[in-house]
Structure formats: structure tokens, C-alpha cells
Amino acid sequence: MNQNVSDDIIIRVEDLTVAYEDKPVLWDVELDIKKGVLMAIVGPNGAGKSTLIKAMLDLLKPVTGEVRFYNEKYSKVRDKIAYVPQRGSVDWDFPTTVFDVVEMGRYGKVGWLKKVRKIDKEKTKEAIHKVEMDEFSDRQISQLSGGQQQRVFLARALVQDAEIYFMDEPFQGVDSKTEKSIVNILKKLRDEKKTVIVVHHDLQTVKDYFDYVTFINVSVIASGPVEEIFTPENIEKTYKSKKATQNNGNLSEIEKER
């Protein structure tokens, strides 16, 4: 293999199969991701998009396969990786302020029991400013709109100064102004040579927002530059496949189908 090409690849997913109980939701996923891409992960409901991200971040144990970042296990490089989970996965009634939630993003750098330094406060303020939430800094998180919650999540990821960002549906439930400003932040990260991987729902905006796309429906259907891969054929293959909807079988039944 061309040395430069392989050097470019910073995330490698090999032969990844993930099941809940004995129901497989990802099957033999193979995926290479290059440094500096802004990539959408696209596929129908239940296709396994969130599961893929969670398995990559060691939040789920795969049946088979492995994921490597910079040729290392996730546990070795976790401080280089930031994750924005789905907004709905968090208890927004927890009594805490915007500033405190964003500052928590620094704990990976500070250590839980150490004192937050001046630099951490400054970085927190800077991230809140980037997502245009300055005036809400002292507000309780229970008193935010959906779009504002999403901005807080984003700031919490930005404050980590990571190299790789995973985001699970960052545009869900936000207005178009917030969506545009989030897209601008993602593009800026890409321009700074960060790698940004986003679970995304809206096929209409893939071409405008992203430069790489991965189509997934239980397995990877296609992955690569948007201009090459975002074709009607691949969209049809991904969305017409009944894999995700019919996939009620167990591991051995799926194996028979192959």
C-alpha cells in the first residue's frame, strides 16, 4: 500500500460486528477514516449509526472486530477524542449551569480531583463564545431551548481541544439559524485539520455540509468523498435494503442469509 495513503488513515474499523442480546445490528463493518475529513454517517432509522459510534468509542463491546485510532486502542488516545451524544440521552433537569457543563469538558485534561486552572476557565469561556452562548453562561441548563442545549453540547466538545470529534445528530431539533452556525463550526474544525464524524439524517444537506459520506445499513454500503459516493445508486442501495427493518433474526440466521 502507498505509505502516504495509509499514513492519512487515522481511524480503522475492522470486521466489526455488534449485537444487542443476540440481535446483530452491525455486521462486518469495515471502515477507514482519513485525517481532516468532515464526514456524514447516513442511513435509515435503525441502520446502526449510533451503535457504530458507540462501539468505536468503547461504549459497547463488539462481538467481533476492532477499532484503532492512530493504530492504538481507544483507551490509549481518549484525550484526543471528543463525543457529542444525542441531546435526548442526557438529563437536562440536572441543576447545573451552562458554564459548569462546558467546563466539565476540561476534566479529562485537568483530572477529576485537581483544581480547575485559569486556562481551563478561559478555554470554557472561549468555547461558550464560539457557540454564541455568552449571555446564557450562568443559566441553569433546564432553562434552555433544544437549540441552546445543542450549542452547550458542542461547546463542551470544543473545550476539549480534541483531534477527532464524534457527533450524534447535532442538528436534531434545532432551528435553521442554529443549524447553520453549527455547520460553520464543524467546517472550521475541518479547516483546522480536525476530523469530524457526524451521524446525520437529512439527505438534502449532505452535499452542502460534508465532504465525505459513509452509507450504512447494518454493514457499510459505501464510503468516500461526497462527489464520488453520494450517488442515487448508493442512496437506493442504502435505503431500499431491508436489512435494518427485517433484521430481527439472531446471529446464526443472519449468517445463513449471507
Ligand SMILES: Nc1ncnc2c1ncn2[C@@H]1O[C@H](COP(=O)(O)OP(=O)(O)OP(=O)(O)O)[C@@H](O)[C@H]1O
Ligand atoms: N440498547 C439497546 N438494546 C437493544 N437494541 C438496541 C439498543 N440500542 C439500539 N438498539 C437497536 O439497534 C438497532 C440500531 O440502532 P441505532 O440507534 O444504532 O440506529 P440508528 O441508525 O442510529 O437509528 P436512528 O436513525 O433511528 O437514530 C435498532 O434496531 C435499535 O432498535
